[in-house]
Amino acid sequence: MLDTPQGTGDPLIIAGRVFASRLFVGTAGYPNQQVMLDAIAASGTEMATASIRRISLDGYQESLVDLLADRVRFLPNTAGCQTARDAVLTAELAREALETDWIKLEVIGDRELLYPNVEELLLATAELVAKGFIVLPYCNDDPVTCLKLAERGAATVMPLGAPIGSGLGICNPHLIELICSRSPVPVVLDAGIGTASDAALAMELGCAAVLANTAISKAHDPVRMAAAMRHAVEAGRLAFTSGRIPKRRYAQPSSPQLGLVGS
């Protein structure tokens, strides 16, 4: 079911996998599990992120897999890793735990900004691609880095719009548009989304998809916000593929100029 575009006529394809929805969502930070499940349903997403952490040896923890495995595909992440080595091990654990070759690769270089460590990110991308992973790297909004990642075999590039969880939106739309216009692989706007218009803008700039977590899970009403994001991504994509009008400095009347009354 998930492999079938739901009548969109404009499916997203990443590494040969077809997505009808261009919205990916996170699973962290919801008030409770039911709200998360309802928000995921409202978002229309087909892929949700997960993290890999040491199991608690002290007691029962509800399994994310049991909750979601029948609803979405998982995109495990390497969040928190600071070296290529740790990220590769985490990806391998994720592959075993979730039975997927897909990995959202995060290698962090600054704990406060959660900015990527580009050097380690490039190393980890090459190593994971060689090991057969489908690598979706979270990266800077830097066209050169994005090209290098694609050259190393990344399936997408996922530039940040603003720092993770900041909700600042897309701080440098010009760079995101440049990256989109030059990237040989799909561009997924990964971080910084604050509200629906940010997601729509990402799509209007040419992004192939948007990944949102905090903007949905920490909204006052996550389920409504998930629906808003769904519509925003669809609207932004429609606008992008429709071709916007050029911007002008002065007014251009839209009504006929002949036959004005009283002239």
Place this chain on the structure above:
Amino acid sequence: MDGSEIRVNGKNEALASATVSELLADKGLEAEGRGVAVAVNGRIVPRVQWPQTRLVAGDAVEIVRAMKGG
């Protein structure tokens, strides 16, 4: 870690389980299947190899699971 211990998720403990499967059972995790993965000394141990993968003193074991994340 002394000569009779292993390290499980960053904590030293006496080696009391002969295999990875036994360790999981001793931790009450024998029912865990989907979403769980194990590495010993930085190498993944695929689930099918848990029963025959023996643990020896000095081993560092990581037991992880998929959790919520962004």
